[in-house]
Amino acid sequence: MKITLNDIGKKFNRQWVFKxxxxxxxxxxxxxxxxxxxxxxxxxxxxxxxxxTFSKGSILYEWKDTHLEEENLVGKISLAAPYLELLDDFxxxxxxxxxxxxxxxxxxxxxxxxxxxxxxxxxxxxxIKYFSxxxxxxxxxxxxxxxxxxxxxxxxxxxNLDDQGIQWYRDLVRSQLGKxxxxxxxxxxxxxxxxxxxxSILEFKPVKVS
Numbered sequence: 251m252k253i254t255l256n257d258i259g260k261k262f263n264r265q266w267v268f269k270x271x272x273x274x275x276x277x278x279x280x281x282x283x284x285x286x287x288x289x290x291x292x293x294x295x296x297x298x299x300x301x302x303t304f305s306k307g308s309i310l311y312e313w314k315d316t317h318l319e320e321e322n323l324v325g326k327i328s329l330a331a332p333y334l335e336l337l338d339d340f341x342x343x344x345x346x347x348x349x350x351x352x353x354x355x356x357x358x359x360x361x362x363x364x365x366x367x368x369x370x371x372x373x374x375x376x377x378i379k380y381f382s383x384x385x386x387x388x389x390x391x392x393x394x395x396x397x398x399x400x401x402x403x404x405x406x407x408x409x410n411l412d413d414q415g416i417q418w419y420r421d422l423v424r425s426q427l428g429k430x431x432x433x434x435x436x437x438x439x440x441x442x443x444x445x446x447x448x449x450s451i452l453e454f455k456p457v458k459v460s
Contacts, residue, residue, distance in 0.1 A: 251326065251400035251431045252277045252312040253298060259306035260293055267293055268454040269306060277312075277400075280432040282442035285451035291435035292331070294451060295405050298433060299329050313400050325354060330394035331405035336386060338379035342370060345378055345389065354398040364392050368418060383410040388418075395422055402426065405435045416440065 252275065259269030267290040275281055283291045296302035298309070300323050311318040313326065337345055346361050365371055368388040378386065387410045394402060404423070408416050424444050426432060434442040442448070 251275075251318075252310075253401070253431065254310040254312075255298075255307065256310070257307035258294075258297065258304050258309065260290065260297065260302075261305045266305075266456045268451055269456055271307070271449075271454050273449055275431055275433065277431055278428050279447070280427055280445040281434070282445040282448040283433060283435040283451060284437060284442070284448050286437060289451040289455075291437070291451055292333075292405050295329075295331075295403055295433060295435040298401075299327055299403055301329075325352075326399055327401045327403060328353060328394040328397035328399040329403040329405070330387075330390040330407060331403075332387075332409045333405075334390060336378050336389065339377060341375045341377055342381075342389065343374045346393070349393045350397070353393075356396050356398045359396055364396055367422070368392050369414070384412060384415060387411055388415060391419060391422070395426060400430050402430055402432045403435075404432070404441075406438075406441070407434065407436070408438065408441050420444070 255271050255273045258271040260267045283294055285291050293302060297304050300320055311323060318326065337348065340348065342365065343361065365374060368391070370385060370388060373385070378389070381389070391407060394404065408419055411419060420440070423432065427444065434445060436442050
């Protein structure tokens with residue numbers, strides 16, 4: 251999916267978080283949204299996700315040479331983020347079945363392979379409310395990355411992951427490079443150092459006049 255940001259700006263109340271973002275994410279490319287904590291990385295990612303509105307500008311989504319309206323983005327974007335909630339009263343398998351009944355699943359991958367790959371074998375019938383924070387994060391990544399969507403959005407993807415989990419994440423995301431458009435919001439280099447380009451939110455902060 252190709253995404254064109256035209257003069258995008260966002261403000262809360264009267265304060266601009268960022269403004270004047272002009273940027274093109276080419277189809278099947280990878281990009282990191284970078285900046286310090288509170289700079290607006292997650293906000294921009296949510297705008298790209300069509301979850302949050304922008305205050306200024308426009309966004310153009312193109313897929314297979316066709317312009318996509320907002321209502322046609324359903325099933326085209328997958329997201330993993332710390333603020334996303336899982337259904338705690340579901341078991342691991344119930345959560346996966348529920349998610350992939352709504353979202354398309356990549357061909358050639360089974361639930362068993364996904365579970366084994368992320369280190370959750372033996373936890374299939376365990377309720378998610380009893381998962382550790384690291385286990386929940388691995389599940390969020392599995393649900394997003396294995397969804398067969400042309401756009402993959404990841405916000406602070408290694409939150410709560412140990413060293414083994416981080417390496418699993420890096421290997422898995424790198425296997426997706428060139429196959430779909432990937433956008434990662436992060437201030438940790440190891441989460442995005444394989445991306446082709448980066449966009450610094452700090453370059454679009456309004457200058458404060460004293």
